[in-house]
Amino acid sequence: MESELEKVLDIAGHGRYNLMVLLVSSTIHLASILDLLGFCVIVPAAACDLKLGMREISLLTSIPFAGYLSALPWGYYVDTHGRRKAIIISTSVGAVFATLTTFSTSFTMMLVLKLLGCLFSTASITLSITYLGECTGTRNRTRYLLILNCFNLISDFICYALAYLILGLQFEIPLPWLAITFRPWRLLTLVMAVMLAVGGFVIFFLHESPKFLATKGRVDEALEVMKTGYGLKDRDVDLVKSLLTITKDTGNERKVPFMKSLWQQTAPIFSRPYLMKTLQLFFLLAVCTSTNNVFYIWFPTIVNSFYNAPSNATASFCDKITSNITADVHLGETCNDVIADNTIFSGMAFSLFFTIINYIASMITSWRKSVLVGTLLISGMSTVVVDLVEQPVISLLLFILIQLVGLSAGNVASYFVDVYPTSFRGLSTSLGSMFARMTVMVGINIVDSTIVQHCRATFLSWSIFVFVGMVVACFLPKETTTTRNPLFYVSKIESVGF
Incomplete structure (x- = not known):
């Protein structure tokens, strides 16, 4: 048809x-x-x-x-x-x-x-x-x-x-x-x-x-x-x-009641032989999406605090960002709605940087598993080192590199097409996306609860999350001739949806 x-x-x-x-x-x-x-x-x-x-x-x-x-x-x-x-x-x-x-x-x-x-x-x-x-x-x-x-x-x-x-x-x-x-x-x-x-x-x-x-x-x-x-x-x-x-x-075709149809499509995803692949892909999609989105959402607040921190050449990244972040906002008589220009310029540069990197990554789509493992490694190492260096420019760059793993969310999504048959591929991708976004919600609030009092511990704990994802990614299937097709990734875009 x-x-x-x-x-x-x-x-x-x-x-x-x-x-x-x-x-x-x-x-x-x-x-x-x-x-x-x-x-x-x-x-x-x-x-x-x-x-x-x-x-x-x-x-x-x-x-x-x-x-x-x-x-x-x-x-x-x-x-x-x-x-x-x-x-x-x-x-x-x-x-x-x-x-x-x-x-x-x-x-x-x-x-x-x-x-x-x-x-x-x-x-x-x-x-x-x-x-x-x-x-x-x-x-x-x-x-x-x-x-x-x-x-x-x-x-x-x-x-x-x-x-x-x-x-x-x-x-x-x-x-x-x-x-x-x-x-x-x-x-x-x-x-x-x-x-x-x-x-x-x-x-x-x-x-x-x-x-x-x-x-x-x-x-x-x-x-x-x-x-x-x-x-x-x-x-x-x-x-x-x-x-x-x-x-x-x-x-x-003969119409099937909605609830029965939904059950028929959902049950195989969490049953053999797909159960382990489902857990693997859902976890990897959550790691890539949440690591990128959580720190992206906090990017303006953290970077704004970083630029507004007192000048101190020996201060670590955490010292700089927590010096201006407190649990409450102290309000004065007037309200200042302006975010520092440096924060906005950093956000614009951040976007252009990842656009260029994504374009480069699209040129090597035949190595999607290697790209996924590589970006997880870079992201995890950046999370560990970000608060250990004392050079402000380098620490800010490392903070940006933490979010590099977001580029591989599409890589993970493409495996849904390899693993699941057409009959319930759309639903499996939808559930995976929903689980990943819920992880983002939880992650944003975890960072809120820990970043001020336990900044370094927050980054180190998140690095464990990323490194576990890297290990899980190593067990993904090997590349096939199908996945080496340069049109492969574009076809996957259509399959990722509600």
Whole structure:
């Protein structure tokens, strides 16, 4: 059935509509990631207004990852109601909650609104990948998914660039009817919400995935999409209709109740012969994702404290960052919303550095296991040494290298395709991603609880976590001729989703 659907897209060819799908998908993907990760910059700037201490900052920066708890419901909705409709709901509702977050008056209000918003918006991160992949022919799919991935990589840079442009502004607009004063951090929150709303609006002008329509037996609708969207020529209509009809005939299977279907797909993942591989892959995905995301989320707070620490050439990394981090925020009469320029510039440089490294890593995808083990080794060693060196520049570089292992999260995800059959591959990947994001939430709050009083112990303990991951990675299957295909990684992007 899949081969017939591929033929349909290839017959339709490539044109302006495909470029529109790429642009819209990239916009949605970028906006959804900014809604997830942008809080790491927004929350420290909002600390004065909302009277946030370290505990509150930790909870607020970790709560967006709780949005991945909705992975299973979204997975079911996407497969039954369509990709386009799911993206519209995800982005629209997410944008509404993101806008309301702009006007938060307390820690509790912001926490609840952000959680509710991310239960919707996080779905669009992977939905945009799926939608683009299904709407693009085989000839251009690889190139388009690589372009989409560029938006993913550059999102950090855009986040810090927006922070530099907006948080440096000096204005205070009293809004007594809302019991708030509108300051730069609120404007930054609103700008990111608008970007998400734009994504939800522009997809109204696109069609549903023709692959989804065909597999659901809606042949006439799929054919209409091919005509109006893809500009299918009249001479090819009969051939395309016959191919779509084949997919309809082979796709009409006996319906199974949702709970029974969910159990049939879930049970094999945690049974023999897949149980040990499941534990291995889930753990490795958690190590790579949490080591990267936890320290990325804390990056603005830690680096800001590092730059604002008293000048002392012999001070260690922990001495510098804990000198300005305390459990509570001491509020003065005025609120300073500005994050140090050096912190923002470091964040932008950090993003560009990892974009370049990721590009280099993509050139050696045939050695994915070696790359995974190597990045885990570098990350683990950096975690051990970061507080032992006395050169500030070197210690900051080591702190950045701790997050290098995040580049191998895609490597781990690619093994899901090797290990699991198509029938429950999507669910296994979804559960693995959800487990990894929950690990991120826990990790962020662990760092909050220990970084001030036990900074060096925090880094050393995390290094054990990383080194155990390195040992586990050594038992991954050897490379095969399939995984040495340069198109291998791009095909994996499509399989990683809700």
